[in-house]
Amino acid sequence: MEWFTADGYWLSRLVFQRALAAVYLVAFLGAALQFRALIGERGMLPVPRYVARVPFRAAPSLFQLHYSDRFFAGCAWAGCAVSAALLAGVDGLLPLGAAMALWLVPWVLYQSVVNVGQTWYAFGWESLLLEVGFLAVFLAGDDVGPPVLVLFLLRWVLFRVEFGAGLIKMRGDACWRRLTCLYFHHETQPMPGPLSWFFHRLPGPLHRVEAAANHVTQLAVPFLLFTPQPVATGAACLMVVTQLWLVLSGNFSWLNWLTVVLALSAVDFRLFLGDAANPPTHLAAAPLWYEVLVIAVTVALLGLSHRPARNMLSRRQVMNTSFDPLHLVNTYGAFGSVSRVRQEVVIEGTADDTPRRDSEWREYEFKGKPGDPRHWPRQFAPYHLRLDWLMWFAGLSPAYARAWFGPLVERLLEGDRDTLRLLRRCPFPDRPPRYVRARLYRYRYTTWRELRATGACWERTYVREFLPPTRLDAVRGREQERG
Incomplete structure (x- = not known):
């Protein structure tokens, strides 16, 4: 099927894959270095105690089958090793099926961590990494062009991240509607960064501009992701700029960086690099089994999307919620209310x-x-x-x-x-x-x-x-x- 792949996005896929592998590496490194005190056998919320009362179907995890601190450490460091290999481009040296299997490994391992991580892993970016990591499995290796359907699903995730966050703000704290939330946010955010003091001391009118720009980026720009190029690239670049502003103003784990990674998948690099971004000549036609698999996964994920979509449009919208134990399609959002103190x-x-x-x-x-x-x-x-x-x-x-x-x-x-x-x-x-x-x-x-x-x-x-x-x-x- 000629429509199935978008060969012109081969560089977008490459950048996306390497950047996602870097995020995976940071996530696994944090799990390896922190788990003993948090969820280890003698941790504050031990995994063995958790899996004893929560069934496998509610929290699928390798650690439901067996847990020891040594086994967890092995899985976490294995995740680091596989992520580093993907960052180095090992998947590009493998046949299509093997490359997909390699991308599946960090998803399974991190899924296992999140599903027993309890309060320590109850953050929206955990589900976001799992949802995006699952889609990355089906982006194929270097010998086949990136599938149009998977590129669409990545934009659908990015749309929900941005639009969901915009809606939760407008429905939540009135200061977002008055454009005054940033009078407080830089001071009261969870973990300030080295520049947060200076952001807080910006003039009030500039804080109002920040809030207004945030509303435009989250409530209007996401719809442009589904328009033809170069408009979709322009929308993605605006999102990247906004996320980098947030990177400078605070410490939000990998949420901003993963959103940047998602936005890069929508960028047509030929607009900036010209012929240098043209696809290589060795791209082959996608095999039938791969086309059938991607279409089936797309249909399944769109079916699972109805609950997050309904939640996003509901007046009782909740944020950062998974509707299935595998975190395949989730709802996102942040700072529906802003602390004043x-x-x-x-x-x-x-x-x-x-x-x-x-x-x-x-x-x-x-x-x-x-x-x-x-x-x-x-x-x-x-x-x-x-x-x-x-x-x-x-x-x-x-x-x-x-x-x-x-x-x-x-x-x-x-x-x-x-x-x-x-x-x-x-x-x-x-x-x-x-x-x-x-x-x-x-x-x-x-x-x-x-x-x-x-x-x-x-x-x-x-x-x-x-x-x-x-x-x-x-x-x-x-x-x-x-x-």
Whole structure:
């Protein structure tokens, strides 16, 4: 079938595949380095306890069949190795079927991680990576042109990411309709970056321009993805620019980068590179089995799309939700409401046998979460600091931390090495503290004058106690009652 492939998009496919492999590599690296403290056998939310109560059909995963920390580590590092191989272009050296099988490996492995990751993996970009990774399996190897249907499905994902995010904003917080949300967002976002202070200090009218441009990019531009070239390329490039602006202004894991990757799949590079972007002459006709498979998958995914589409158009729209256990077609969105005030949970410990008013309380410092007001935020995205993100949610409401905060305190009191590796600095390098407490502070960015005078980018004010001074035996007793 001559219509089946779009040979002119061979470079778009190549760029998309290599960039997606890089995102996979970052995701698997984060899983390998963080899992023991989060979901390991002695983690805060252990996988064995989870799979004992959740059936396979609800959360398909290799770890439903067998779990050990060694097995998980092997799968995570295997995912890193396969991702690195795909990044290097090994799939281009393989026949079509073998290339598809190689792309299937990281999808199966990461699906297995997400489906047992619980709260630590309950982010929209996990489902987005799985949905996009599944489509990548059917983009074929270098010897066949990219299928039109898969390119269309990638644009359908990008449309839902952008349009869904735009709708959730317009239906949610009124500040989006008044164009004032960015008066607060750069200060209250989950994990600020090194430039977030400067973005927050932009003039108010420019913040309104930011919000208006966001609405245009998310509510109008996505429809242009389905128009002829060069309009579709122009729409994709606008999305890339918007996402790079978000990359500069905060740390949103790989969400922005994966959206950029999706947008690049819609770009016709011949518009920029001319003959240099023409397809190679060795592209062969797609075999019949491959055409039948791609058509069947397309029909199935379009059938599964009806629930995300209905949700997107519903007045009760929910964001970042999967409607099937394999995360094949999902709904997306972010910041339907914007916090006006930033509250952070600060964890401290003391070596005193009995806490007193004059006890020395030393603060645990996180890698990305605001803590010491003089510590300037660093850039971590696309790497995902999962504990830091959940600490932001804990500052919004203790309910977000109910399942894992007690185990976190327990491991700090034990001096657990895997947990301490997730932190920037442990104030008790020789022996664990006798007591740990948590206090809630309100954080705000300093002004230009305050920054020059103190060198601190944050100013914080004590709000209330989050957790009273707690000993190891007390927190263990509470966890035993819950477990």
